[in-house]
Amino acid sequence: xxxxxxxxxxxxxxxxxxxxxxxxxxxxxxxxxxxxxxxxxxxxxxxxxxxxxxxxxxxxxxxxxxxxxxxxxxxxxxxxxxxxxxxxxxxxxxxxxxxxxxxxxxxxxxxxxxxxxxxxxxxxxxxxxxxxxxxxxxxxxxxxxxxxxxxxxxxxxxxxxxxxxxxxxxxxxxxxxxxxxxxxxxxxxxxxxxxxxxxxxxxxxxxxxxxxxxxxxxxxxxx
Amino acid sequence: xxxxxxxxxxxxxxxxxxxxxxxxxxxxxxxxxxxxxxxxxxxxxxxxxxxxxxxxxxxxxxxxxxxxxxxxxxxxxxxxxxxxxxxxxxxxxxxxxxxxxxxxxxxxxxxxxxxxxxxxxxxxxxxxxxxxxxxxxxxxxxxxxxxxxxxxxxxxxxxxxxxxxxxxxxxxxxxxxxxxxxxxxxxxxxxxxxxxxxxxxxxxxxxxxxxxxxxxxxxxxxx
Numbered sequence: 001x002x003x004x005x006x007x008x009x010x011x012x013x014x015x016x017x018x019x020x021x022x023x024x025x026x027x028x029x030x031x032x033x034x035x036x037x038x039x040x041x042x043x044x045x046x047x048x049x050x051x052x053x054x055x056x057x058x059x060x061x062x063x064x065x066x067x068x069x070x071x072x073x074x075x076x077x078x079x080x081x082x083x084x085x086x087x088x089x090x091x092x093x094x095x096x097x098x099x100x101x102x103x104x105x106x107x108x109x110x111x112x113x114x115x116x117x118x119x120x121x122x123x124x125x126x127x128x129x130x131x132x133x134x135x136x137x138x139x140x141x142x143x144x145x146x147x148x149x150x151x152x153x154x155x156x157x158x159x160x161x162x163x164x165x166x167x168x169x170x171x172x173x174x175x176x177x178x179x180x181x182x183x184x185x186x187x188x189x190x191x192x193x194x195x196x197x198x199x200x201x202x203x204x205x206x207x208x209x210x211x212x213x214x215x216x217x218x219x220x221x222x223x
Numbered sequence: 224x225x226x227x228x229x230x231x232x233x234x235x236x237x238x239x240x241x242x243x244x245x246x247x248x249x250x251x252x253x254x255x256x257x258x259x260x261x262x263x264x265x266x267x268x269x270x271x272x273x274x275x276x277x278x279x280x281x282x283x284x285x286x287x288x289x290x291x292x293x294x295x296x297x298x299x300x301x302x303x304x305x306x307x308x309x310x311x312x313x314x315x316x317x318x319x320x321x322x323x324x325x326x327x328x329x330x331x332x333x334x335x336x337x338x339x340x341x342x343x344x345x346x347x348x349x350x351x352x353x354x355x356x357x358x359x360x361x362x363x364x365x366x367x368x369x370x371x372x373x374x375x376x377x378x379x380x381x382x383x384x385x386x387x388x389x390x391x392x393x394x395x396x397x398x399x400x401x402x403x404x405x406x407x408x409x410x411x412x413x414x415x416x417x418x419x420x421x422x423x424x425x426x427x428x429x430x431x432x433x434x435x436x437x438x439x440x441x442x443x444x445x446x
Contacts, residue, residue, distance in 0.1 A: 039262040039263050039264065039344070039346075039367075040262050040346050040367055040368075040371055040374065040375050041262065041363075041364075041366065041367025041368045041371055042367075067374065068347060068374070068375060068377070069373075069374060069375070069376055070373055070374050072370060072373065072374055073374075091347070091377060093316065093345075093347040093348050120347070121262070121346065121347075121374070121375065122316075122345060122346070122347055122348075123262075123263050123344065123345070124291060124314070124316040124343070124344075124345055124348075125316050125345075125347075125348065140264075141264075141366065143264065143364065143366040143389060143392065144262075144263055144264025144265075145263075145264045147295060148263055148264055150292075150293055150295065151263065151290065151291070151292060151293050151295055151296075151344070152263050152291060152292070152344065153292055154291070154314060166366060168395070169366065169392065169395055169396070172391070172392055172395050173392070174422070199397070
């Protein structure tokens with residue numbers, strides 16, 4: 001947002017303070033927290049379905065679904081068999097720490113190993129809001145075009161990992177996976193990058209390994 | 224935005240007042256103004272390239288490019304041979320009327336028939352900001368998934384027309400053009416819908432006819 005910066009700064013500072021409170025709580029519980037950021041239709045929810053399927057109960061997941069209007073995604077998570085709470089932002093363009101705090105009260109996060117927050121579909125606004133997460137992951141789908149990391153760098157700068165999704169469409173799209181990877185790394189050389197097709201399952205295993213590793217690491221640091 | 228509503232309301236009211244000033248100016252000049260809204264990678268810039276190519280000088284276009292960071296799109300417009308001004312929002316998530324006013328000063332909009340404003344790639348935030356346009360057009364690409372009009376209805380509600388792009392990917396994607404169309408019309412039954420592939424050129428002619436019609440209509444009302 002470019003409007004009323006002083007007020008917005010106050011709001012984001014209050015948000016960061018609350019995010020730190022949440023982060024302390026997650027550390028005490030040993031819960032690994034992931035904030036998924038992407039444009040609408042990049043495949044956040046489908047990746048989550050594949051993740052739940054692939055982990056097959058070996059990591060106990062909870063999900064917070066941020067959506068501007070419908071409950072479509074929360075219903076898909078519920079059907080996939082994980083505890084889920086929806087945050088309906090009523091048209092709002094991102095999640096904030098206070099929404100996560102409210103949602104946690106309804107989720108019962110005490111017996112999960114990892115919390116995945118699916119942010120509102122928006123590659124810009126969610127990137128600046130700390131939700132108390134351990135890692136942000138940005139998902140970008142190949143048909144969006146391989147220049148997207150350059151054009152919307154904020155999410156790639158803020159993220160620990162990037163998932164390049166819908167790689168199965170490479171033969172039919174002018175975009176190239178390799179160029180997308182190079183562009184993402186040119187914005188943030190520290191990114192872990194996963195090339196994935198949620199349709200064919202290609203590349204999902206490496207992503208699952210990364211999740212398992214981060215969950216184990218968090219649990220080891222608990223207390 | 225869900226934060227600081229009173230301040231934001233003041234800002235949007237000031238925006239609407241300025242948008243009305245711009246609208247009066249465009250009416251006097253007989254310039255048709257289009258606000259293009261879409262997620263990153265839906266194909267706004269490529270549709271514009273096809274539009275410039277297809278109109279082939281029969282409609283004199285000017286373009287304002289809204290981008291959060293790079294000049295990639297403005298350079299593509301310049302290469303396509305139309306006058307273009309870039310508004311770099313510095314990470315901001317939408318365009319506002321004051322940005323259009325500034326950009327017009329640099330564009331020299333006196334000898335154009337139509338002004339196309341390519342908004343920042345974001346399906347949420349740009350929908351609520353009046354830029355003095357005659358019509359908003361929302362572009363959604365098929366691989367984003369045919370549920371997107373339901374999940375992100377604001378753009379479809381605010382728009383006069385919707386372009387369903389990348390229809391050539393239908394055989395390779397779980398999404399269906401017909402379902403996308405039905406979902407868009409269920410949100411806004413008054414939408415004109417164009418099914419387009421900017422890759423193959425399919426459907427572009429109907430879109431060009433619509434532009435020509437709206438430009439002629441605006442010119443006829445001039446003065």
